[in-house]
Amino acid sequence: MSHTVGVRQARKQRTRQALLDAALGLLEEQSLSSLGLREVTRTVGIAPTAFYRHFHDLGELGVALVEEALGSLHAMVRTVLIEQAGVEAQIESAVAVVDRHVREYPAHVRFVARERHGGVRAVRQAIAGQLDRFGAEVAEALATQPAAQGWTARDLRMLADLFVDRLVTTAAAILDTEDADDAEAARARVVEAARWQIRLITIGQQHWKGEAGEG
Amino acid sequence: MSHTVGVRQARKQRTRQALLDAALGLLEEQSLSSLGLREVTRTVGIAPTAFYRHFHDLGELGVALVEEALGSLHAMVRTVLIEQAGVEAQIESAVAVVDRHVREYPAHVRFVARERHGGVRAVRQAIAGQLDRFGAEVAEALATQPAAQGWTARDLRMLADLFVDRLVTTAAAILDTEDADDAEAARARVVEAARWQIRLITIGQQHWKGEAGEG
DNA sequence: CGATTCGGAGGACAGTTGTTCACTCACTTC
DNA sequence: GAAGTGAGTGAACAACTGTCCTCCGAATCG
Numbered sequence: 001m002s003h004t005v006g007v008r009q010a011r012k013q014r015t016r017q018a019l020l021d022a023a024l025g026l027l028e029e030q031s032l033s034s035l036g037l038r039e040v041t042r043t044v045g046i047a048p049t050a051f052y053r054h055f056h057d058l059g060e061l062g063v064a065l066v067e068e069a070l071g072s073l074h075a076m077v078r079t080v081l082i083e084q085a086g087v088e089a090q091i092e093s094a095v096a097v098v099d100r101h102v103r104e105y106p107a108h109v110r111f112v113a114r115e116r117h118g119g120v121r122a123v124r125q126a127i128a129g130q131l132d133r134f135g136a137e138v139a140e141a142l143a144t145q146p147a148a149q150g151w152t153a154r155d156l157r158m159l160a161d162l163f164v165d166r167l168v169t170t171a172a173a174i175l176d177t178e179d180a181d182d183a184e185a186a187r188a189r190v191v192e193a194a195r196w197q198i199r200l201i202t203i204g205q206q207h208w209k210g211e212a213g214e215g
Numbered sequence: 216m217s218h219t220v221g222v223r224q225a226r227k228q229r230t231r232q233a234l235l236d237a238a239l240g241l242l243e244e245q246s247l248s249s250l251g252l253r254e255v256t257r258t259v260g261i262a263p264t265a266f267y268r269h270f271h272d273l274g275e276l277g278v279a280l281v282e283e284a285l286g287s288l289h290a291m292v293r294t295v296l297i298e299q300a301g302v303e304a305q306i307e308s309a310v311a312v313v314d315r316h317v318r319e320y321p322a323h324v325r326f327v328a329r330e331r332h333g334g335v336r337a338v339r340q341a342i343a344g345q346l347d348r349f350g351a352e353v354a355e356a357l358a359t360q361p362a363a364q365g366w367t368a369r370d371l372r373m374l375a376d377l378f379v380d381r382l383v384t385t386a387a388a389i390l391d392t393e394d395a396d397d398a399e400a401a402r403a404r405v406v407e408a409a410r411w412q413i414r415l416i417t418i419g420q421q422h423w424k425g426e427a428g429e430g
Numbered sequence: 431c432g433a434t435t436c437g438g439a440g441g442a443c444a445g446t447t448g449t450t451c452a453c454t455c456a457c458t459t460c
Numbered sequence: 461g462a463a464g465t466g467a468g469t470g471a472a473c474a475a476c477t478g479t480c481c482t483c484c485g486a487a488t489c490g
Contacts, residue, residue, distance in 0.1 A: 006458080008467075033246050158412060197374075204418040204422070251478085253476080262439050433489085436488095445477080457466090460463085
């Protein structure tokens with residue numbers, strides 16, 4: 001009973017992961033719609049036909065990559081918005097989480113930024129779906145905060161989307177600093193600008209009702 | 216002296232434009248790094264080798280497309296921020312300009328959104344350069360407004376970038392509504408959300424000094 | 431008018447692509 | 461331990477790619 005999972009199935013999942021890893025590596029310098037099936041299998045070291053044992057399509061592989069890249073996103077909402085107390089601490093934490101995530105998984109972030117509006121419909125929809133769920137979760141978390149009492153669900157959602165878009169844009173902007181003159185300094189500037197911008201949005205949130213009470 | 220421009224040069228520029236148009240059309244359903252040179256010349260109706268008379272590379276064609284797509288951007292700053300008086304009118308005007316621009320040039324907008332983080336470095340840099348100039352111009356325009364008196368150039372630039380990013384994101388989001396169930400309604404929701412979000416940012420701007428006076 | 435320039439045509443080149451088919455052979459199952 | 465499953469192989473297919481070279485013919489120039 002030492003192999004309840006099955007040697008075969010384990011080996012299959014290992015080459016499946018190898019395909020995902022190889023594709024992610026190749027996608028650092030091209031986009032999914034130009035990636036070749038043979039290109040991927042060649043870098044893994046298997047025959048081209050073996051690819052079909054795992055995916056019908058390169059698009060299907062792309063969707064799997066989206067899951068891998070954005071699946072861990074949801075745990076972050078809790079980390080930032082629930083475990084932290086105080087607006088300033090939340091801003092600091094949110095930006096820090098993004099910064100750290102880009103440093104740890106640059107290829108995943110690049111993939112999402114590139115394919116969010118890329119040429120493969122299925123992948124675009126997968127990313128849009130994940131970000132939509134993410135926005136909903138942030139809105140839900142915001143609703144529990146004292147600063148958002150009395151807000152409609154719709155307003156909370158628009159605010160959440162504003163935060164999410166800003167974090168996604170920030171992640172992409174951090175990546176772009178990699179080939180700058182002084183990469184680390186440029187990165188610090190982007191992160192600082194993101195903190196400033198989110199703080200400004202928060203101030204807008206706090207004064208919303210007083211300024212533009214909705215009819 | 217009726218042909219000072221030259222029949223030859225005019226014909227050349229006409230096929231050059233045909234190449235750009237054909238490429239833009241093909242790029243609606245794929246990304247630049249997967250676009251084929253022969254694919255483009257085939258839809259134009261010329262021999263593959265004729266391509267080299269106009270561009271060394273498909274990347275070079277891409278850079279030309281960036282110029283075509285984003286070159287008209289700078290005139291918009293004046294339209295929105297100078298010709299309009301009053302914050303509310305400016306917000307309305309900015310969002311309306313984006314909405315109209317996406318409706319008139321959807322392929323150009325899609326191209327920019329797709330290639331902003333796409334697989335061709337030269338095109339990425341061209342887009343980044345244009346958006347950078349755009350941000351600088353918005354910051355400059357903001358500086359003339361009474362609401363921004365006493366702000367540092369750095370703060371104005373971060374605020375401008377926040378506006379620019381929001382408008383770019385909105386343009387891309389509008390495009391995504393094209394294949395929704397009720398496209399026109401979804402589009403209206405996106406536009407309304409953008410207005411709401413920009414209004415909130417503006418409120419943050421107005422209360423910035425009072426809340427977080429910098430040392 | 432003659433000479434020259436140059437946008438475009440057409441053929442040919444070696445490589446690459448996705449997909450098919452029949453196959454092997456280690457693992458699983460009974 | 462025999463039968464069956466299924467991940468991976470390897471050859472072959474037609475279709476396609478970017479680029480090179482030579483050539484044509486109309487627009488330009490002196």
